[in-house]
Amino acid sequence: MADYLRAPTMSGSRASSSGGSPAPALSHSGSLTPTAPRSRTRSVAVTGATGFLGSNLIGSLEEDDRVGRIVAIDATPLAGAGKKTRSYEVDLTQPSAEARIAEILAADRVDTIAHLAFLPEPTHATAWAHELESLGTMHVTVAARQAQVRKLVLWSQTWLYGAHPSNPNFLTEKHPLRAPRSEPFFTDKIEAEEQARKLAQRSPGTVVTILRTAPILGPTVHNAFTRYLAHRVVPTMMGFDPLVQFLHEVDAISALHLSVVRDVPGTFNIVGDGVLPLSTVVKLAGRIALPVPHPLARTMTALGWVAQLVQAPPTFLKYLRFLCVADGRKARESLGFAPAYTSREALLDFVNAQRLREVKLLAENAT
Amino acid sequence: MTTKVPPESGSESLGPEDREADGPDASVLLLQSEGTDAPPTRPLAQPGALLVDDDEEEAADDDTPREGVVDRPSDPDVAARIRELEERLDRMIGEHARGRDAEDGTSLAVRSPPRATPSTRRSARPPDPEGALDAARDLRSSEFYLQKWGRLGLRNRSEEVDEFGYDPVYERKVLPLFDFLYEKYFRVEVHGVERVPAEGRCLLVANHSGTLPFDGMMLRRAVRREHPKHREVRWLAEDGIFHFPFLGSFTNRVGAVRACQENAERLLEQDALVAVFPEGVKGIAKLFKERYRLQRFGRGGFVKLGLRTRTPVVPVAIVGGEEANPMLSRIDYLTRAFGIPYLPVTPTFPWLGPLGLLPAPTKWKIFFGQPIDLQGYGAGSVDDELLVGRLTEQVRAEIQQTLDRALGDRRSVWFG
Numbered sequence: 001m002a003d004y005l006r007a008p009t010m011s012g013s014r015a016s017s018s019g020g021s022p023a024p025a026l027s028h029s030g031s032l033t034p035t036a037p038r039s040r041t042r043s044v045a046v047t048g049a050t051g052f053l054g055s056n057l058i059g060s061l062e063e064d065d066r067v068g069r070i071v072a073i074d075a076t077p078l079a080g081a082g083k084k085t086r087s088y089e090v091d092l093t094q095p096s097a098e099a100r101i102a103e104i105l106a107a108d109r110v111d112t113i114a115h116l117a118f119l120p121e122p123t124h125a126t127a128w129a130h131e132l133e134s135l136g137t138m139h140v141t142v143a144a145r146q147a148q149v150r151k152l153v154l155w156s157q158t159w160l161y162g163a164h165p166s167n168p169n170f171l172t173e174k175h176p177l178r179a180p181r182s183e184p185f186f187t188d189k190i191e192a193e194e195q196a197r198k199l200a201q202r203s204p205g206t207v208v209t210i211l212r213t214a215p216i217l218g219p220t221v222h223n224a225f226t227r228y229l230a231h232r233v234v235p236t237m238m239g240f241d242p243l244v245q246f247l248h249e250v251d252a253i254s255a256l257h258l259s260v261v262r263d264v265p266g267t268f269n270i271v272g273d274g275v276l277p278l279s280t281v282v283k284l285a286g287r288i289a290l291p292v293p294h295p296l297a298r299t300m301t302a303l304g305w306v307a308q309l310v311q312a313p314p315t316f317l318k319y320l321r322f323l324c325v326a327d328g329r330k331a332r333e334s335l336g337f338a339p340a341y342t343s344r345e346a347l348l349d350f351v352n353a354q355r356l357r358e359v360k361l362l363a364e365n366a367t
Numbered sequence: 368m369t370t371k372v373p374p375e376s377g378s379e380s381l382g383p384e385d386r387e388a389d390g391p392d393a394s395v396l397l398l399q400s401e402g403t404d405a406p407p408t409r410p411l412a413q414p415g416a417l418l419v420d421d422d423e424e425e426a427a428d429d430d431t432p433r434e435g436v437v438d439r440p441s442d443p444d445v446a447a448r449i450r451e452l453e454e455r456l457d458r459m460i461g462e463h464a465r466g467r468d469a470e471d472g473t474s475l476a477v478r479s480p481p482r483a484t485p486s487t488r489r490s491a492r493p494p495d496p497e498g499a500l501d502a503a504r505d506l507r508s509s510e511f512y513l514q515k516w517g518r519l520g521l522r523n524r525s526e527e528v529d530e531f532g533y534d535p536v537y538e539r540k541v542l543p544l545f546d547f548l549y550e551k552y553f554r555v556e557v558h559g560v561e562r563v564p565a566e567g568r569c570l571l572v573a574n575h576s577g578t579l580p581f582d583g584m585m586l587r588r589a590v591r592r593e594h595p596k597h598r599e600v601r602w603l604a605e606d607g608i609f610h611f612p613f614l615g616s617f618t619n620r621v622g623a624v625r626a627c628q629e630n631a632e633r634l635l636e637q638d639a640l641v642a643v644f645p646e647g648v649k650g651i652a653k654l655f656k657e658r659y660r661l662q663r664f665g666r667g668g669f670v671k672l673g674l675r676t677r678t679p680v681v682p683v684a685i686v687g688g689e690e691a692n693p694m695l696s697r698i699d700y701l702t703r704a705f706g707i708p709y710l711p712v713t714p715t716f717p718w719l720g721p722l723g724l725l726p727a728p729t730k731w732k733i734f735f736g737q738p739i740d741l742q743g744y745g746a747g748s749v750d751d752e753l754l755v756g757r758l759t760e761q762v763r764a765e766i767q768q769t770l771d772r773a774l775g776d777r778r779s780v781w782f783g
Contacts, residue, residue: 165607165609165615165625166606166625166627167625168625168629168630169531169532169624169629169630169633170530170630170633172629237612238612239612239613239614239615239616240615240616241616241619241620242616243528243532243619274530275528276527277528277532277616280528293612322609323609344527
């Protein structure tokens with residue numbers, strides 16, 4: 001609550017930035033800013049603000065004139081935020097989060113929420129992850145309805161399509177989400193998507209944009225795939241060499257930014273151009289591929305996961321065997337998103353940073 | 368303009384570099400503005416210039432001074448100044464490199480224009496014993512071998528596969544095997560390949576055969592070798608094949624694509640030549656006694672595809688493939704548990720192990736039929752089940768007739 005009380009004084013001079021919304025009480029400060037021709041600026045709330053995507057999205061929104069105010073919501077305070085940003089500490093796993101968020105959204109006249117509070121890699125704390133991702137999304141969507149927020153942008157992943165030998169080479173947004181339902185990492189995210197769609201149905205005026213990103217690679221990001229490529233010896237499935245695609249971190253952030261400032265409802269695959277066979281990926285990364293027969297790999301990984309020796313449960317092994325590549329044409333046509341990096345370039349950028357990190361030329365960023 | 372002030376008031380040593388960096392940019396901008404301005408004005412000012420058979424650039428040179436009298440004289444001036452500054456910079460770098468150790472030299476070299484670096488670096492660093500030491504250290508570290516290993520591995524693969532996973536370099540590597548099969552083993556004979564359109568999207572519809580389907584690869588080789596335009600065939604393979612280790616990724620790298628409407632449509636949109644085997648798994652699961660009796664053609668998916676994408680369909684009959692691996696019986700009891708639809712029993716297969724899957728050296732013949740144009744049907748024709756059924760049956764009947772005729776003419780399974 002202390003944060004909440006402090007916040008208005010912090011950004012008192014920026015109060016005009018929410019001037020787009022009808023706020024007669026604040027209108028006197030509107031004359032302070034000379035940018036009169038701008039009819040309306042947005043007030044954007046970002047959940048998961050201290051995560052990779054959250055903090056970078058806030059950074060890029062800070063520089064956008066179309067965004068007047070940024071509300072950062074996370075369980076831990078956001079360090080080094082810009083002038084437009086107000087930071088609130090809300091733990092989405094708490095039952096009280098709903099009321100708290102609704103209160104914040106109303107107080108700051110938020111019109112757009114970017115909901116990015118999702119885990120980028122699997123965790124053993126599945127119960128907590130479920131509370132955060134599935135129920136956290138529920139809290140956010142309900143609060144959004146209460147505060148009559150105009151738009152919700154949800155981060156999702158193409159992994160949710162699942163890797164199957166029967167997948168077409170390019171999965172479109174119409175394809176059902178067939179990720180293994182036994183894996184909470186995927187199930188929670190699928191449930192989150194369903195809740196976002198439910199919000200779109202229940203309140204037709206709300207724009208709901210779901211961005212399904214391909215595995216994100218880049219110099220600074222950390223997720224399940226960067227962990228996979230971090231080791232010197234990388235296990236692959238013997239006899240399988242699926243095509244994979246990546247998205248550069250810069251493109252991921254620019255796609256989120258685009259969907260915040262443009263009102264395009266719908267689900268979009270956000271992917272880099274081109275595909276690479278996994279074997280080429282491993283070689284470009286300068287790793288040694290260790291081909292393991294897949295039945296053996298499954299038991300080993302299952303044991304390793306229980307013993308907390310490996311970073312991913314055995315359900316992820318399917319992605320090393322079968323295709324899970326999405327088609328980004330819809331995002332290009334409707335959202336106007338064009339990736340700056342191809343899959344290959346994203347990988348090489350990650351690999352270069354990784355090399356610098358290995359010789360201690362690049363500091364490991366704390367995430 | 369206000370941004371220009373700080374560098375001048377700054378330190379002396381940075382001055383020349385900054386101006387040097389501004390110089391070429393400014394001149395390039397000037398030149399570009401001249402270039403872009405000239406074309407629209409030139410034809411108006413000098414209509415005869417286009418008729419003159421002289422060099423176009425000369426004409427442009429003649430014109431520009433007249434329009435840009437103010438800009439022109441400054442050009443050589445700027446160039447001379449740049450050259451002078453560059454020389455000064457080179458001299459400074461040289462002095463630094465000689466005076467200081469290598470580290471200072473490189474840090475300066477980074478800031479200097481790239482043209483100057485090689486010469487100064489070479490002069491600054493004569494081959495020293497440290498380099499040899501470095502090399503030795505490299506050899507000792509495992510990182511070095513890792514890199515070499517990675518490079519060796521990549522040599523066999525092309526830099527990039529296409530979006531469906533076809534790898535041209537890999538295919539070239541295994542091509543001798545395919546050519547051996549094509550020329551020596553199956554001795555493929557091709558009839559009417561010129562009926563395949565020379566360009567644009569096209570759908571080849573063929574009978575499926577063989578316990579191990581070689582027909583897709585042979586069809587690809589046949590069109591590649593015999594067609595006047597040497598077109599590339601992408602064939603659609605059942606998704607069952609992608610369950611298996613090695614087999615799936617191998618066929619994918621040499622040009623097969625998983626059979627589904629989405630993939631086929633995407634390929635045809637790129638005006639590719641796509642081969643389909645509408646019999647599907649039922650085709651390769653045919654028993655020896657059912658050979659050359661075409662199975663049901665799915666639900667007419669290929670006709671719907673052709674109608675939707677306005678693609679002509681060429682019926683193809685492949686003779687010989689169905690005797691290559693004569694299947695006497697198939698066991699489909701409990702095989703699902705192992706992820707395979709059935710277990711074939713051939714005169715050789717389970718008994719000789721994997722070797723038993725080798726095909727017999729039968730004589731192959733591939734017949735291409737007349738293309739069937741599907742463009743004339745309207746937009747709603749895809750949902751017209753009667754039409755789809757009729758067209759499917761037409762294609763099927765044509766392939767069956769060709770097969771029957773070819774079988775009637777054939778004297779021997781082995782020599783044709």
